[in-house]
Amino acid sequence: MxxxxxxxxxxxxxxxxxxxxxxxxxxxxxxxxxxxxxxxxxxxSPTSNLSGSIGLGASEELLQELAALDEKRSKxxxxxxxxxxxxxxxxxxxxxxxxxxxxxxxxxxxxxxxxxxxxxxxxxxxxxxxxxxxxxxxxxxxxxxxxxxINHPMLVASRAFKPIQRVLVAFDGSASARKAVELAARHPLLAGLECHVVIAATESPESKAAMHWASQLLDAAGVAPRIEMIPGHADTVIADYVRLHAIDLLAMGAYGHSRIRQFIVGSTTTTMMRSCLVPILLVR
The missing domain is CATH 3.40.50.620 (HUPs)
Structure with a gap:
């Protein structure tokens, strides 16, 4: 189960x-x-053990009182x-x-x-x-x-829960972003939700190929996505789209394992988690 x-x-x-x-x-x-x-x-934490930082010359009685206080706080x-x-x-x-x-x-x-x-x-x-x-x-x-x-999908909750009807997949063609699209296509967690896919990029053979791949995969799964290519920095493009289209859930690739990957993708992931007001589904 x-x-x-x-x-x-x-x-x-x-x-x-x-x-x-x-x-x-x-x-x-x-x-x-x-x-x-x-x-x-x-x-x-205010519940720290203070018995080791009271200095020389402290009475045994004081040490015992501090130890008892720490034990009580732990309980x-x-x-x-x-x-x-x-x-x-x-x-x-x-x-x-x-x-x-x-x-x-x-x-x-x-x-x-x-x-x-x-x-x-x-x-x-x-x-x-x-x-x-x-x-x-x-x-x-x-x-x-x-x-x-972790190696499993991770749902980072927003401040308050509200019904989830529209999901945005932030797509850049990377392996983890492709898994986010696959999740939108096949996973019961996202089944039946209105699906948007956004690529923050200018038109190029690579970005057009990525859009075509996402469209084909979702269409084959019976999902009718709204796919858009929007020039600009990913942080700004995604945040603006979430706000303008009343997105309820953002799905995106999580951090990569290599140092270069963490620098390029990790900064966007962290920025979105800090600033985005909707829950975020992170996918490896």
């Missing part, structure tokens, strides 16, 4: 992440894995994480999703995902976590790391 792995924290994106995951699981006929990681970072974080997963499980089951399995993990999120990389079909997480600076459109510290690390 297909599985949608859903990464949950205590950020303002949490409800939207869950709503997007329930939508995806319903379309795929999939079960859900709900995962919350307890990953402590002293540089960001509270554990209880809070369980409560989060219990509520998410309740909501998913209320929407008809089965089976639903909560996972409470300790350690780094990327490490946890690597351990179960073959056990899910789609990963869903928010653009930003609890520590991200919303005013500056910062990504959460884990989003880019996860996008580069």
């Amino acid at each position: 297909k599985t949608v792995l859903t990464c949950l924290d205590h950020s303002i994106y949490t409800q939207s992440v869950l709503d997007h995951a329930i939508w995806a699981a319903s379309r795929l006929g999939a079960g859900m894995e709900l995962m919350h990681t307890l990953d402590r970072h002293p540089e960001h 509270l974080a554990l209880e809070r994480g369980r409560a989060l997963l219990d509520e998410a499980t309740r909501q998913a089951r209320a929407q008809g999703v089965e089976p639903v399995h909560p996972r409470l993990r300790h350690g780094d999120l990327v490490d946890a995902l690597a351990e179960i990389d073959t056990a899910f079909d789609l990963l869903v997480m928010g653009k930003r976590g609890e520590a991200a600076d919303m005013a500056k459109l910062h990504l959460g510290r884990n989003v880019e790391r996860v996008a580069r690390a």
Whole structure:
């Protein structure tokens, strides 16, 4: 059975992440894995262990008090994480999703995902976590790391969920972008959605060939896409198209593995995740 792995924290994106995951699981006929990681970072967290930084001459009593405080905070974080997963499980089951399995993990999120990389079909997480600076459109510290690390499609949820009717595939002819087109043609997640394909390029033999390939593939699958070639920088072209055509979901190729590929494509991927106000489906 297909599985949608859903990464949950205590950020303002949490409800939207869950709503997007329930939508995806319903379309795929999939079960859900709900995962919350307890990953402590002293540089960001008020729950840091302070017992090692109080200096020489500290009393044994003070050390014990700090250790007890840290233990209490850890227990509270554990209880809070369980409560989060219990509520998410309740909501998913209320929407008809089965089976639903909560996972409470300790350690780094990327490490946890690597351990179960073959056990899910789609990963869903928010653009930003609890520590991200919303005013500056910062990504959460884990989003880019996860996008580069996993080999499965990844749905990056927007701030709030809304019904998804129109999907835009940002197409540049690359291998990962071709997989995004193939997903639009054949994957049940995108079946029946109004499909747009945009190539940010001037007309050339290469861009015309890419458009022809995408058109043929989608037509053969019974999809009637709107395909456009628009000159300009990909970041601007895609963002403008999303806004002008009321696009609900952006599908695009994820980061490549080589350093050159990460520099050329990764910058566009990151910019879109930071600035685009709709959910983004990243495809390897």
